[in-house]
Amino acid sequence: MKSLAIAVFLVCMGSGAVWSQTQSAPPPEIPAATAPAATQTPESEQGDRYPALWDESQRLRLVYEKTDATNMADVEHLLRTKVCQINRINGLITRTMDAMQDYFKAAMTYYSVWEEAEVKRVDMQSKSLASMETEKARLATLLEEGKKDRESLEQSKAALEQSQRTEEIRKQIDDLKQQILDSDDRLNKAQQQFDQLNFQITNMRAELTKRLVEIRRYSSQLEGNRVEQAAIYQDKLKTAHEVCDTKKPSTRPSSSKTGANP
Numbered sequence: 001m002k003s004l005a006i007a008v009f010l011v012c013m014g015s016g017a018v019w020s021q022t023q024s025a026p027p028p029e030i031p032a033a034t035a036p037a038a039t040q041t042p043e044s045e046q047g048d049r050y051p052a053l054w055d056e057s058q059r060l061r062l063v064y065e066k067t068d069a070t071n072m073a074d075v076e077h078l079l080r081t082k083v084c085q086i087n088r089i090n091g092l093i094t095r096t097m098d099a100m101q102d103y104f105k106a107a108m109t110y111y112s113v114w115e116e117a118e119v120k121r122v123d124m125q126s127k128s129l130a131s132m133e134t135e136k137a138r139l140a141t142l143l144e145e146g147k148k149d150r151e152s153l154e155q156s157k158a159a160l161e162q163s164q165r166t167e168e169i170r171k172q173i174d175d176l177k178q179q180i181l182d183s184d185d186r187l188n189k190a191q192q193q194f195d196q197l198n199f200q201i202t203n204m205r206a207e208l209t210k211r212l213v214e215i216r217r218y219s220s221q222l223e224g225n226r227v228e229q230a231a232i233y234q235d236k237l238k239t240a241h242e243v244c245d246t247k248k249p250s251t252r253p254s255s256s257k258t259g260a261n262p
Contacts, residue, residue, distance in 0.1 A: 053110040057106035057107040057110050063099055063103070064096075064099040067108060071092040072092075074238055075089050075092050075093060078092075078230060079239055079240060079243065084240075085235075085240070096233060097230065097233055100226070100229055100230070104223075104226045111215055115212065115216065115219070117213045118211055120125060125204065128204075132197060134199050140194065142190050143187065143191060153176055153180050156176055157176040161173060162174055178222040
């Protein structure tokens with residue numbers, strides 16, 4: 001049986017509050033006989049988070065798939081006989097559903113633990129983001145003040161250039177030119193810091209809750225698959241009961257009492 005693919009991308013934070021990589025939660029796997037298949041992902045990308053929980057869920061998935069394949073094939077065979085065999089069919093389906101519940105419980109545990117960790121990470125990074133926003137505002141103020149200072153220097157330089165060019169005036173103009181160059185250097189550095197910080201904040205905001213949303217979406221999908229699977233098994237049981245309602249189990253006719261001794 002093929003199963004739904006898992007897509008897990010490694011996640012990590014850079015030093016400080018810098019966001020570096022993102023990770024997507026692996027989609028839940030269920031036997032493809034009753035669920036649509038998804039795009040396969042490299043095996044090395046699967047189960048990198050909480051490997052013990054992941055491995056256990058995959059072990060139980062394989063048990064479930066094998067049980068489902070074997071038991072449901074037997075159920076189909078019994079249904080085709082059109083003979084009431086509800087006890088056997090009920091036993092097969094019950095064992096299959098037990099295996100299914102074991103798998104889905106383990107898979108949901110995997111996502112629940114991951115979700116709890118993601119909530120903590122989001123909280124931590126939200127605080128880092130607030131600090132980054134404060135630093136961004138500080139840099140914006142420095143840029144604004146720096147631009148005003150440069151404009152003032154340019155005005156002073158222009159005024160001096162309109163006056164008589166004495167030695168002292170030329171020295172003042174040269175000094176203002178150097179101050180303007182220094183101001184430009186400070187402004188360029190501040191602008192670079194502002195742009196870099198703004199880029200980091202934009203990326204962090206876009207990715208902050210992305211994984212958490214994906215984990216919750218996959219958990220919801222997993223629960224939906226469980227309900228869908230259970231409904232399929234219940235339909236098989238219903239069909240088996242319908243057979244029993246129309247065709248009772250065959251019984252051996254009682255021996256004739258004709259000619260028996262009184």
